[in-house]
Amino acid sequence: MVYKGLSAEFLDSSGLSIGDLIKVEKNGTSYFGILLDRAEDPDEKHIVIKLNSGYNVGIDVNNAKAELVESGDKPKIELAPLNIENDAEKPDISIVSTGGTVASVIDYKTGAVHPAFTADDLIRANPELLEHANITGKAIFNILSENMKPEYWVKTARSVADEINSGADGVVIAHGTDTMHYTSAALSFMLKTPVPVVVTGAQRSSDRPSSDAFMNLISSVVAAKSDIAEVSLCMHAEEDDSYCYLHRGTKVRKMHTTRRDTFRSINSLPLAKIQKSKLKLVDKDVVYNKRSTESLIIEDEIEEKVAFIKSYPGIQAELIDYHIDNGYRGMVLEGTGLGHCPEGLIPSLERAADESIPVLMTSQCLYGLVNMNVYSTGRRILSAGVISGLDMLPETAFVKLVWALGQTDNIKEVEKIIHTDVAGELGEKSSEKFFLN
């Protein structure tokens, strides 16, 4: 119960609990309805009831009188199991959830959201999934994606590996959208997979009829059945509910706070287009890992003490020094333009190199290649030992450094890993087609 202060006392002294049918008298008006919980807010004096008309109202408990009409039932959201038999003709797709975006169960009587997430929940909400595959589901956590941590990437990678070892022909990961591209990059580095691993989510929550969850989920299952045995991210391609794009897990970024088509491939084209449950490559010559050509390998050592710093006009060297002094093992700089930061930072960057702390340079332009050989500041930053992130997205570079430092402490080795294409994160060749698409 969220009620606190005066409203909590009022409910307590009137002997009322959430879900009860109650009558409230206030200034000659009476309200008759079900007592609801409040949304989290600082309010301490209003109780919320759902009237018979379906409308909710908040009533200030000062000078109000409430009485119980009928005790509410305990919310029952447990539904009977579906007992669906496996279809031997269809592939087995496993859906791993990290947050309740795709199919949360909402009890509207009390307003509570239940993170129940089983295969049955998913199938009840999206029965069409069964036309494509045998579905199993597993909730590994229920967190908002802004609360994701590198240690959870490791847990997720291990859960995906478990599913593959148990015979899944493809794995779909339901994830909040805020940091979805960090997770897709992390899994790309951690897993060599013989089957597709597809990360997906929703920009409009699944409790609204216009949610993008359904199309994203169905398209992800289609991608998980495909031949593309890589870690990818599948979301709406347009504002229309027309088709989804499958993006490479290391080359994708959230680019809009609210639109359905927020995820965009940066410095590359999407891998594939999924329309009406049919997958088609965007570039028919694209090179990708085919199903069953690799055996499952998981490399999940990481170093969490990595900082991600944005350069800006007037940034002080003390920011870099702070991270050196506080035991950070690596830093990713999001520089300006071709990969620059103010000259004043250079002595501190040299200090980092002297102390074997790798610093990666990326660009806040997002699009294009980092090249520190063009201008003198860039050349001085390079001489200070800063490693170029090339055409990697800053977020991907951050994840890669977290992962690379888990593989080795040696700064030269780290540089070698950073400059080796591990999971499609580095593209040697640019193209007219890669900008703002």
Next chain:
Amino acid sequence: MNYEELGLKMGLEIHQQLNTEKKLFCPCKCELIAEKPDYKLLRYLRPTQSELGKIDRAAFEESRRKLEFIYESYDHETCLVESDDEPPHPLNKEALEIALTIASLLNMNVVDEFHTMRKQVIDGSNTGGFQRTGLIATDGHIETDHGKVVIENLCLEEDAARRIGEKKGKIIFRLDRLGIPLLEVTTDPSMKHPEQVRDVAYQLGQVLRSTKVKRGLGTIRQDLNISIAEGARVEIKGVQDLDTMPKMVENEVKRQIGLIEIRNELQERNAKVDENIHDVGRIFDKTESKIISSAISKGGQVLAIK
């Protein structure tokens, strides 16, 4: 007719657009647009649990038909809020103030705290699949020559998207009207005389027009509920002219009396529904009714019972 003896009961529900600077949940103007749209968005809706209940059966049937919708939008006149690609902005304070003025003019009790709700509507008229609405005030009244009429509820809600047409089975809506603030005034079903309904509608109209509301065709919509003791509740939608209201009531009452008479006559004759169904298509071989002939040509049947 002796309306009292017949047990006539009537209620009125009025929807009035407000003439605010901005829409209820976004900064767009509250104007209808005649120009060609800049974008056409394709969307599907699916039923989910609604805040006003479980999965709505009507909503579910609607979605099983897999309706696709086209939404017409503009670079300048509409924004991402109407196209359901951006969450709502805070509620328009101007609309709230107009609503509070009207609540006070109708002697209503304003709620202590206003809650915006989602009412599931998946006929496509709202891009989100629900209408945002909230209860402002309850329990008001106005006086009439035939007695006091209770104003049950005053709600502030968003208007729906404007239906433009249909193309290849897809319904086309324009987003210009979506989100214009709308007040819903509902009376209790206590009106007992046709003249009283006209009086209430007139008074409510005067109160609404004394504030900042839109004028002109389509900016106010009045629905009339009518029942008699032995009959059933019937809603007459979109009544435009106040002066025709008493006549409409009279006609509806006559119709319901007629139906009751038919029922009584059937009961007297001990009438039953014959369960034998006959194919009478042959009789319509040379029919001039286009509806029937076209249905038959598509393989349809004409069935009859005795």
